[in-house]
Amino acid sequence: MQRLAVIGLGLIGGSLARALRAAGAVAHISGYDPDPSRRDDAQRLCVIDRVCDTPAAAVRDADLVVLSVPVLQTADALVACLPACKLDVVITDVGSTKTSVLEDVKRVCGQLPPWFVAGHPIAGTEKSGIAHSQAELFRRHRVILTPHANQDAAAQSLVTRIWQAAGARVVEMDAHRHDAIFAATSHLPHVLAYSFVDMLARLDDSDEIFRNAGGGFRDFSRIASSSPQMWHDIVRANAHSVGELLDRQIGELQQIRAMLRESRWDELKALFERARSARERYLAQIE
Amino acid sequence: MQRLAVIGLGLIGGSLARALRAAGAVAHISGYDPDPSRRDDAQRLCVIDRVCDTPAAAVRDADLVVLSVPVLQTADALVACLPACKLDVVITDVGSTKTSVLEDVKRVCGQLPPWFVAGHPIAGTEKSGIAHSQAELFRRHRVILTPHANQDAAAQSLVTRIWQAAGARVVEMDAHRHDAIFAATSHLPHVLAYSFVDMLARLDDSDEIFRNAGGGFRDFSRIASSSPQMWHDIVRANAHSVGELLDRQIGELQQIRAMLRESRWDELKALFERARSARERYLAQIE
Structure with a gap:
């Protein structure tokens, strides 16, 4: 070449x-x-x-x-x-x-x-x-x-x-498989990160909030600094897969909201534990 | 001392x-x-x-x-x-x-x-x-x-x-002010990160998904490796503020879902742009 x-x-x-x-x-x-x-x-x-x-x-x-x-x-x-x-x-x-x-x-x-x-x-x-x-x-x-x-x-x-x-x-x-997988690992998290930062930016006290952000916020929101044009294109091009996962994500957040409202604290803790052990399992796999 | x-x-x-x-x-x-x-x-x-x-x-x-x-x-x-x-x-x-x-x-x-x-x-x-x-x-x-x-x-x-x-x-x-601010910059992102990883872990093909995760996923989900006991306590102790912000977050994600369903791509891109510029403004403030 x-x-x-x-x-x-x-x-x-x-x-x-x-x-x-x-x-x-x-x-x-x-x-x-x-x-x-x-x-x-x-x-x-x-x-x-x-x-x-x-x-x-x-x-x-x-x-x-x-x-x-x-x-x-x-x-x-x-x-x-x-x-x-x-x-x-x-x-x-x-x-x-x-x-x-x-x-x-x-x-x-x-x-x-x-x-x-x-x-x-x-x-x-x-x-x-x-x-x-x-x-x-x-x-x-x-x-x-x-x-x-x-x-x-x-x-x-x-x-x-x-x-x-x-x-x-x-x-x-396979191309379809690729799009389904990266909707989950990459496209949805970008949507969530943009959405989270935008939600905060629209609050009345957003300035004071952002000024108090720490390391957790920084890493969690890092991908919200990515190119809006590029990610608009990606989400639009893979809208079906991203949309399906977004429905699931909204559903899970609504479940968590109900746990908070109804003081179902054991369920909340179990969810946190499931998530943590899933992530640790994955980290062990790739590191 | x-x-x-x-x-x-x-x-x-x-x-x-x-x-x-x-x-x-x-x-x-x-x-x-x-x-x-x-x-x-x-x-x-x-x-x-x-x-x-x-x-x-x-x-x-x-x-x-x-x-x-x-x-x-x-x-x-x-x-x-x-x-x-x-x-x-x-x-x-x-x-x-x-x-x-x-x-x-x-x-x-x-x-x-x-x-x-x-x-x-x-x-x-x-x-x-x-x-x-x-x-x-x-x-x-x-x-x-x-x-x-x-x-x-x-x-x-x-x-x-x-x-x-x-x-x-x-x-x-002020203690109340503190709790409202950190609900936004810290407590809610932990809930979102746990919820995101748990949602993926519950998918049928979660193993293949996690095996394909990259750097964006890693940073976005990092806080989901935090102590479930500690974060259960925090969310429970600040449930009112976290719950209010979670409602807002669910509302914003539902708006994004509607943009995807109704092909309102300009709005989606504008949201991404708002989020990016808010985060960049904040980074400029603290760095």
Whole structure:
């Protein structure tokens, strides 16, 4: 693999460029972002060899194109790139929802093209933009690929090698399964964190409240500092799964409200104990 | 101040003992915990000079007694200590709810005694027990004192100096105000985190879900690893404030559910943006 094009110069696209450059895994990196300030950042930080003014210019000679844009912009980015791409190009994405991305690609191309590989790196921070990118972001993190029926094995293999060069561990998963799982572990917690902070911000004494926040608040609400555009796209693209889990969450909170109202303290404590032991079990599994 | 007694050898009591010893602020530290394994830990870790088998033995010669027990055990701890205390003892606590503690102390003593100083260090981790205690836990953190009408100034001054010796910044607040604020910044997020993890744990595919959790999940759910006993006590002792905020939170989540159902995506994005900017504003204030 000689030439990489990154469409969308955010935290993920920028970090992948840095990681591959640090690993010496690519000969040349071009890039494009619709936001001129991000293009300037990319130029200034020397993360990208050639920053282009159009997606077409960025992808012209690329062997691999990485679409690292908010998921609902995948189709438009693909449409903008495709006419300028080489015939044997491989295109991949980094979106947090995989069913919607595969549907959008299919809609643009008429069918799912062998050269499109859907991917999702399980890494990131609440910080947005290429200015926060870091070469080590993916090291020892997983990247999930969700191969489709028409998938070309060589294309998938190229994308796998690229992520491995960035230090990641690549695993495969069914796209629908992926979306159901990440609705639970990632999309719903973002909705809950945004909702919690917004609820506090709307209180009359929100200033005094925020000024008294401690470490628990900080960690619990960290993901509410994530990009609203990106998470709007994710929740919208996976609205069905997120909505179902949100119903369950509301139901459980209503149960807790009833425990408080009816002084069912033993049940409340049992719930806290179940949650704690579930989390400890999970921590033991992954650490 | 010569002699300190710590009743309740958990993270907070143990960390305060370590901090004061490191600062050379006390001549002797005695301690008691109803849990023999914690008494053993305290002995083994040399955090406490004299580990006692009864609260009465621990407080016998103490100038200052720190009650570091789950908040609903405050009254029992006080009853167990009082008969053995010196006449000029000062007693303080570290509980996360201050109205309930002051009410319990008043109930035990008939009125609020001048020598009782209600306090709350805004520090801690999700880890419990003296084995996780650390001398630096309170450094540059706030300790809130909620003085009452009968408060002796010298007693409050002693408690203030002790916390300052541990590296903390001491501020005053009204007890009711304290409980309303910490219901929002601390108690409700704990309920939400426990509830979220418990909801996931009850799903059929919870194992696969937890195995796919990433950094966002980890931080968001961290406080769900906190002591269930301690948080049961806090939520129960501050049930009115927590319940009111929980109602608001459920209401806001129902609004979000309606946005998803009715495709009101602009409203969802605006909510995310409000939350993000509120959190960023708050981070700017405290950093």
